[in-house]
Amino acid sequence: MxxxxxxxxxxxxxxxxxxxxxxxxxxxxxxxxxxxxxYSLEVNDHFGFFIYNMSPREYAESLIRQFDRLAD
Structure with a gap:
């Protein structure tokens, strides 16, 4: 080549x-x-719950932060 x-x-x-x-x-x-x-792995539910050990509330807050960042 x-x-x-x-x-x-x-x-x-x-x-x-x-x-x-x-x-x-x-x-x-x-x-x-x-x-x-x-989307990033940070908002993947598997990673959120099983890798990062987030509570449902923490996971929801993470999704909201990601959305807010993209919406700006």
Whole structure:
């Protein structure tokens, strides 16, 4: 593989990651579409309850803080 081919592969990889992560993505389903919205592990319920040992109230407050940050 020469340098130009390697550059092309790297550029394609970067474009693919930018296009498919960090932004809402439409997914076609049988009846219409769904919007997949990426979120951080901090607001993942599994991590909140089982990794970070949050109470339900702490988890809810975490979700509210994340929403407020995104809404600004």
């Amino acid at each position: 020469d340098e130009a081919q390697e550059r092309a592969i790297i550029e394609d990889s970067i474009e693919t990651v930018e296009r498919t992560t960090g932004q809402p993505t439409q997914i076609k389903v049988t009846k219409g579409s769904l919007t997949a919205i990426p």
